[in-house]
Amino acid sequence: MITVLRQITTSALNLVFPQSCVHCGKDGSLLCDLCIRDSTAVSKDVCRKCAEPLAKPGTCTRCVIDGSSLDRLYGSFLYETPVGTAVRAFKFDDVRALAGVLGGMFNVESMNRSEADLILPVPMHKSRLRSRGYNQSEILGRKLSRRMGLEFHSDVLIRAENTVPQSEQPTAAARKTAIQGAFSVDTRHESVVLGKRVLLVDDVFTTGSTVQAAASVLKAAGASWVGAAVLTVQPIESLK
Ligand SMILES: [Zn+2]
Numbered sequence: 001m002i003t004v005l006r007q008i009t010t011s012a013l014n015l016v017f018p019q020s021c022v023h024c025g026k027d028g029s030l031l032c033d034l035c036i037r038d039s040t041a042v043s044k045d046v047c048r049k050c051a052e053p054l055a056k057p058g059t060c061t062r063c064v065i066d067g068s069s070l071d072r073l074y075g076s077f078l079y080e081t082p083v084g085t086a087v088r089a090f091k092f093d094d095v096r097a098l099a100g101v102l103g104g105m106f107n108v109e110s111m112n113r114s115e116a117d118l119i120l121p122v123p124m125h126k127s128r129l130r131s132r133g134y135n136q137s138e139i140l141g142r143k144l145s146r147r148m149g150l151e152f153h154s155d156v157l158i159r160a161e162n163t164v165p166q167s168e169q170p171t172a173a174a175r176k177t178a179i180q181g182a183f184s185v186d187t188r189h190e191s192v193v194l195g196k197r198v199l200l201v202d203d204v205f206t207t208g209s210t211v212q213a214a215a216s217v218l219k220a221a222g223a224s225w226v227g228a229a230v231l232t233v234q235p236i237e238s239l240k
């Protein structure tokens with residue numbers, strides 16, 4: 001009920017007060033053209049599993065040594081850009097109207113459409129979903145699935161509650177430990193991923209521990225390939 005009221009209020013507010021850019025404040029749209037142009041796209045010369053900058057496209061030493069369970073990472077923009085501001089506003093300030101703008105911003109051209117069979121969003125735990133009212137990754141994933149013409153399932157991957165959000169974990173190692181055992185595949189829907197190529201969707205990729213944990217659970221459930229499409233990538237150096 002509160003969620004519905006909030007949605008009505010947000011829509012009414014948008015009618016009374018015209019939209020303004022969440023990054024620069026300019027009137028007209030929620031993310032203005034200038035800010036979109038100022039947002040740096042993820043370079044082609046990065047690790048294909050973690051987006052770490054490399055001299056040429058390939059797999060970085062860390063991903064080779066760690067044996068990443070992710071087969072491919074597709075990042076669209078760097079997080080420290082206006083698109084990152086919009087992701088934060090979408091997620092933490094409840095600017096749900098940004099869904100349309102952000103969902104259309106995945107760099108679909110860089111992705112190989114025939115690589116995946118279906119899209120799964122990185123899930124949120126039920127209690128978190130209740131308090132926020134929506135899972136931003138589910139909204140983005142649904143939009144991306146329509147653009148790519150792929151099946152979409154939001155009930156296959158389940159997330160257990162983690163007491164401290166990943167964004168508040170102090171180090172990369174702490175993130176990795178906290179997320180272990182966080183995901184599982186719903187036994188009623190195991191057949192959906194068995195032998196299938198799955199593309200996970202999330203809003204931010206930082207250390208990769210979240211999508212890595214989800215990918216290894218999907219592989220254990222029989223997925224033959226697991227990639228991830230993330231709207232923004234936050235270079236790991238910024239956490240060290
Ligand atoms: Zn702007």
Ligand SMILES: [Zn+2]
Nearest residue numbers: 047050060063
């Ligand atoms: Zn890598």
